[in-house]
Amino acid sequence: MNPAQSRLLHAVRAALGDKVVIDDPAAIEPWLHDWRGRYHGRTAAILAPDSTAAVATIVRLAAEHRVPLVPQGGNTSMVGGATPPADGSALILSLRRLNHIRQVDPAANLAIVEAGVILADLHDAALAAGRRFPLTLGARGSATLGGLASTNAGGTQVLRFGTMRSLVAGVEAVLPDGQIHDGLTALKKDNRGYDLDHLLVGAEGTLGVITALAVRLVPAIAARAVAWVGLASPHAALALLRQLEAATQAVESFELLPAESLAAVLRHIPATRAPLAGLHPWHVLIEAVTTDPAAEPPAQVLERLLAPALAADLAADAVIAASEAQAEAFWRIRDSLSESERALGPAAQHDISVPVARMPDFMLDAAAACDARFPGTHASGFGHLGDGNVHFHVRAPAGMDPAHWYGDLAPVVTAFVHDLVTAAGGSISAEHGIGQMKLAELQRLAGPARMAALRAIKSGLDPHNLLNPGKLVALARAPATP
Structure with missing residues (x-):
């Protein structure tokens, strides 16, 4: 623990009590690695507030002490987006205690949910009110609404209802300086400039900490x-x-x-x-x-x-x-x-999208191109055909050391796949986000205008690069206060 972190934890305890700070290594350990086991980080503590006001206090104090924070929900990220850095420079900001469903309004077809609400719990609450929340995925028993919004999750019903961004009607979030943005009123018309709510959706916790959401409901299935x-x-x-x-x-x-x-x-x-x-x-x-x-x-x-x-x-x-x-x-x-693919052994896994009309050719041609370019590997894909989203995996040759595969060969394979995706007019991230896994590839393949805009937005809202540093957009981090 560095001196700035020590001072921050002292200040958080003084303001919010000891319960908010988790510094037992055994309690911290399960939250230091991603779901796939690809990324491992270190942190001195997990900060676990139970209200938006407490989140705001923590973020404000972290800004004062120049201590980075990594927002984390269910920790189901497929791209290392919620894993703290390996150097231990950041603390985890857990949103799991913000787990209240504040309101379900069947007449308005809206629900107000806190960031730590588990997706399956929202499904149950909506169903009890004669409605449903039309987004589902395999991790619904552990994925949280804040994380789903922060990554603009997709799932299996995008064909009809769109991604998470389409289902978010309003956002409450704590900005990097500790101010609270309250956008939960779910206005159908609001022309006051930039749409901060949808800017925060898909930002992977780099622009603000989502604490609650107004989400759209639809009639229950008969x-x-x-x-x-x-x-x-x-x-x-x-x-x-x-x-x-x-x-x-x-x-x-x-x-x-x-x-x-x-x-x-x-x-x-x-x-x-x-x-x-x-x-x-x-x-x-x-x-x-x-x-x-x-x-x-x-x-x-x-x-x-x-x-x-x-x-x-x-x-x-x-x-x-x-x-x-x-x-x-x-x-x-x-x-x-995904679970069965993981059981097959090491693989370079790609969550990509191409135009729907090109998806059949891409699935066949890209697999053949990878097999030819990297002898001994085997490529295949599955996905959501209606929205062009392919989960495209290239498995390592039999018997290959996983460390050698992931450290030396998988990055070359991934660059080759992403070049194929770009040539097909697609995206290197369809529904999992950029996180740290695709950070370098985004910089390599995104146009200069896009990267300049992303960096400008990040620098403008989070000038000290304290929220989820090293994810989505790479910026230098301001030094901690002495």
Whole structure:
């Protein structure tokens, strides 16, 4: 612990009490590394306030003492975005005690939630009020709303409802100097200049600490149907998606995965089974819903629309879940893809996006290009076909030392993949953010205008680079006070 940190902790204890400061190494250790185990940091303490006012006090004191803070929620970042630096220069600012759902307003289709609220808890609260929050992902049992907003998370329902930015109606946040920005009124019209709320969404905690959100709700589902379809190629999958989109607005999710990803789940995730009897090169998981009990049942919609696709050989086989348990079993396969991929061994993992029309070609051509360029590796991808988001993984050759792979070879592979993405008119980050994993690549590939604007915004709001330094935008950090 350096002298500035010691002085800050003394000041925080004096202002907020001992409970706010966690300095037991055993209690700190689980929060020092990312979900994938790729990034490991050090910190002298975790600061755990339980209110927006307490967050403001901490941020103000940290600014006075020039001590960097790393905001952290559920710590489910895929890019090391919530991991403190390895040199121990920053303290973790945990938002997990800000876990109250302040209001659920079904009439206005809004909820006011604090940053530490777990996504699954919001799902339950909205459902109890006859509404739902239409964003979900595999980490819903641990991911927090503040983190989801800070990274502009996507998930499996972007096809219909957009990313987290589309679902945020207002933001409460503590700015780098300790002032509180209150934007929770969720105004439909507000023309007072720059949109600070949406500037903070996707900023990865580098411009302010989100403490609460007003989020949009939609009517609860009256009925849903989940189908699993086997087909020959990503091109067939896109053609099927376009047919469904032209015929109905009921489809909310359309997830594409290759046979090898399904096989990995069946091999490594207990109690999973193949939805179809035969073998197929590619698969799609489709969910259709209705909020109107009097409307055509979604299962009937899917049956009606999939029948001609099967007759025309656009799809090879399909099954519609016969029960909620079977529907959840289908979704468990999709939600377990990342876990099963991790079980296969070291890999360079890429969360990228390309124009939807180019996604089928990209998935096939990029995989072939990687396999040819890096002998012994194996590339494949799965993702959200409707929004062009590909989770593209290049696995290390069998038996390769993970340290050698991640330290020496994976960066070369990643640069090659990102060059392919850029050539296809895509983005090197679709829904996971930049964090520290993609920091250098963003600087390498983003245009000078974008980087100049990002640095100017960061410098303007956080001139001492104290909020989540080393993430998203690389700036020099001001020295601590002597």
